[in-house]
Each structure stands twice: as structure tokens, then as C-alpha cells.
């Protein structure tokens with residue numbers, strides 16, 4: 282079957298991070314029964330696809346992105362019977378389920394790795410990357426994404442194994458055809474259960490340059506960024522085409538590849554339907570604009586002109602060639618209202634403005650749990666309240682490099698992944714209604730009394746109902762799906778304005794990314810604002826030529 286029905290072009294995806302969504306049994310950890318409890322809430326929002334972060338058996342070094350058994354459910358989350366029930370309940374409500382597929386690496390507790398470690402001639406040895414040390418050191422100078430070297434020594438065989446993430450996440454060797462077959466078999470197991478697609482974790486890292494060479498070290502760096510030798514590597518398109526032919530093409534599903542370091546040119550190769558790879562990818566470029574050289578922890582304010590330029594490149598670069606994913610948030614990113622908006626005085630206005638700016642673009646939008654009620658970043662006083670391995674390792678590394686505690690905390694407050702991972706805020710009760718237990722696995726954001734689902738549902742002007750409207754408009758207006766993209770006011774430092782055009786229709790979107798009143802000076806745009814029909818605004822009485830703080834307006838030519 283060729284995947285001709287591109288249903289995912291009209292869908293809006295909602296991401297659930299199960300550990301933090303809803304705890305049904307009081308152990309402080311979200312679970313599958315908790316998700317089932319909240320499906321009517323998601324239906325009310327109007328989303329039609331759920332992307333579920335990993336629920337597989339895992340020792341949780343990286344909260345499930347380290348899988349011990351691909352065909353079992355994590356005990357803390359429930360059982361396979363719970364999973365089957367969730368899938369049936371979703372389908373009953375006409376919603377679809379996309380599972381996380383983490384196959385760049387496994388857990389070091391996965392049976393394959395346990396075997397692989399035993400001896401150099403074990404049949405599973407070649408499922409992973411094992412190498413001898415070089416001059417008493419690691420086989421190459423690559424650093425791990427989670428700090429420190431990308432190699433760990435194992436004394437059983439006196440060799441090192443490669444792990445681009447934590448040392449409990451050894452990388453799988455995709456050069457091995459038997460391994461690839463095992464993965465395809467496992468994917469079919471889930472698809473045959475009836476799931477509707479995969480979100481593929483760092484999938485553009487599965488093909489490494491075979492000789493694994495050293496990469497250049499910049500000043501003061503101990504370990505290098507080996508990305509150019511494993512991102513979009515030599516056999517990546519071949520592997521994805523094989524996976525597509527063996528698995529994806531046989532089911533009416535969607536696929537989205539998480540692809541750090543992919544350019545628009547790469548994205549066209551990955552998502553051009555004629556090439557039979559994946560349907561869409563997650564780019565990281567717009568998420569890197571507020572980082573200085575040296576990585577995400579080095580803070581830099583966002584320049585709106587950079588953001589406009591970047592998103593325009595993706596909108597125009599993929600139009601009629603591939604397909605975009607649209608996102609501001611996920612479990613790895615800080616909360617967008619705290620990041621590009623204003624999480625104090627203009628929290629509601631800026632959350633709606635940011636949603637507007639993204640949801641009228643071309644592509645499939647992704648909403649991350651809590652985004653629809655404007656959840657914010659968190660500032661825990663104590664490092665001991667943080668749970669994320671990336672944050673914990675960064676603290677150790679930077680302390681050793683001489684950074685002060687204040688500098689480290691400043692980076693965590695702005696960029697730490699736990700900003701996105703505090704529990705979902707359901708109501709005013711203790712722990713925001715996330716758990717009836719005494720201690721959630723990570724603290725609830727102290728703003729839960731003000732920001733929660735119950736309050737949002739009671740207020741017709743809430744961010745929740747604004748998202749509901751955005752989702753409904755996407756179902757009604759084909760121009761959102763089909764139209765081209767034209768950036769207006771290119772160099773303007775505060776306004777993000779663009780047009781979508783399709784047949785004889787024009788949709789105009791104007792967003793004020795600042796806390797100031799901003800007058801539209803451009804004559805042509807002023808005329809359009811006066812003449813076009815209002816579609817949606819985040820303030821009463823939009824359509825003026827002076828935009829209020831974080832105001833957004835959407836208008837249509839007829």
C-alpha cells in the first residue's frame with residue numbers, strides 16, 4: 282500500500298509526556314490509566330493525534346528514552362492491557378496514536394547489550410559500537426550530548442562502547458543488517474496492534490561515518506562535537522528508505538523524524554513523498570536562535586528578525602516539496618510563553634499570540650501538554666529538585682570548569698528540560714491535581730493555583746479555548762493547509778507579519794512579539810488591516826493599525 286492518504290496534513294498533534302501527565306494510582310508518577318481519564322479533555326481541545334513519549338520498559342536513566350525492552354510496558358505506567366485499552370479508547374474517540382520510536386540507542390540493560398558486553402565474539406557484539414582505546418584513552422574525542430566523553434570503558438573485554446547520550450544509552454550499530462531486521466519486526470509488532478505512526482527519536486543520527494574519526498576541538502574544549510560524522514550520515518537515506526519499504530509503506534500511518542542538525546535541503550530529501558522516507562521532520566534551527574556559540578546553556582536573547590528569517594526559510598523551502606512540523610514546545614524545550622513571550626503581565630496575550638503565529642503556518646502543528654493552558658518555566662531554588670540527567674551532568678561539568686552556581690542556575694532556569702517536565706496542572710488542589718500521593722516524582726510548578734485546566738475550562742477567554750479555536754479553524758480553512766507563505770515587514774524588530782495565499786484567497790497574520798504598542802507604518806498593510814475581514818484576534822476589537830502588547834490578528838481578504 283502506498284501511503285497516499287496524507288491525513289496527517291490536516292491533523293493537530295498533542296504530545297503527552299506520560300510521567301508528568303496524570304497519576305491514577307497515587308505513586309507520584311503519571312501513568313496510562315491517568316491518560317485514559319483525560320482523553321475526553323483532549324477530545325474537547327480538538328486534537329486528533331496523540332504522540333506518546335516512551336512508555337516501554339526502561340530503567341529511566343533518561344525517562345524512558347533508554348529502553349530495556351521494546352515490547353513491554355514500563356511497570357510504573359501500567360500493563361500491556363492498559364495500553365491496549367488506551368489505544369481502543371483513543372480510536373473510539375476518532376483519535377490516533379503515534380508512539381515514540383527510540384532506535385538510535387537502547388538501554389545498557391537491554392538484552393542485546395547485556396549479550397554484546399559478554400565477549401568479543403558474542404553474536405550481539407556487532408549490534409553496538411565497540412572499539413579499542415587509543416593511547417590509553419577513548420577511541421575518538423567525541424563528547425556526549427549529556428556531557429563528558431561519548432565512550433565508556435568496559436573491562437570485561439577491555440574495550441569502549443559508543444554512547445552519544447548517557448552511558449546507559451549505548452548506540453546501536455545500524456550497519457548490521459540483522460539488527461535492522463529486528464527493529465523492523467518490532468515496529469510491525471506495534472503497527473499490527475493498530476497504532477497510527479511513529480515519532481522517531483534522533484533518527485538522523487543512526488548512520489555514523491564508518492571510521493568514527495576525531496572531530497576538531499575548539500579552544501578549551503575537552504571533547505569535540507562529532508556531529509558532522511553522525512548527523513545525516515552516509516547511509517541515512519538508504520536506511521530510511523529501507524525502513525519505509527519494509528515497514529512504513531505497508532500501513533496507513535504517519536512518521537515524523539526528530540532531526541537535529543538537518544537543514545531545509547536535508548528536510549526536502551527526508552520528506553519529499555516521492556523519496557519514500559518519512560512524512561515530516563522536527564527541525565531544531567528555530568530552537569537554537571537564543572543560544573550563543575558553545576551550545577544551549579550559553580544564553581543569548583532572541584532577535585525576532587532571526588526567527589522570522591529562519592521560519593520563512595522552512596516555510597518556503599519545503600512548500601510543494603516536503604512537509605513541515607510546526608512546534609514551539611516539547612519535553613526537551615523550555616516553555617514558550619516564558620521563552621519568546623511574557624509569562625507575567627502578558628502571559629495570556631503572549632501565549633495566544635505565539636500560538637497564532639505558529640498555527641497559521643504550513644505544516645502539522647504539535648502542542649505539548651500544558652502549552653494549551655499557558656504553563657510556564659519553573660525556578661526551583663535547589664539543584665536537588667531537578668531530575669533531568671542533562672541538567673545534572675551539565676552542573677557537574679560546568680562546576681569543574683569554574684562556572685559559578687549562579688551562572689549555572691541561570692542557564693537551568695532558561696533552558697533546562699525540567700521546565701517542560703513539571704506535572705500537568707489540572708486544578709487548585711495539592712500538587713495541582715496531578716497525583717493524590719504525597720510526593721510527585723518532580724515538584725509541581727508553584728503557579729498551579731493560577732494556571733490550571735479547571736480554571737481554563739471555566740473561562741471562555743482562556744488560552745485553552747483559543748487553541749480549540751485554532752484547531753477548529755485548521756479543519757475549516759484549506760488555505761491553512763495549502764497556501765504559500767510570504768513574509769511581510771522583513772526587518773521589523775517587533776512585528777512578525779506574513780501572508781498565506783491560495784487560489785484567490787489571502788490570509789494575513791500580524792503578531793506583536795513585544796510588550797510595547799507598535800504602530801503599523803507600512804501603507805499597504807494598514808489598508809489591508811482596515812479592509813480585510815477579521816478571522817481571529819487575541820484582544821477585543823482587533824484590526825487596528827496600532828497593535829497592543831503581544832496582540833495578534835488574523836484577517837482574510839474575503
Ligand code: NOJ
Nearest residue numbers: 343346383446482483613
Ligand atoms: C531526544 C529526546 O527527545 C530526548 O528527550 C532524549 O534525551 C534524547 N533524544 C535521547 O534519546
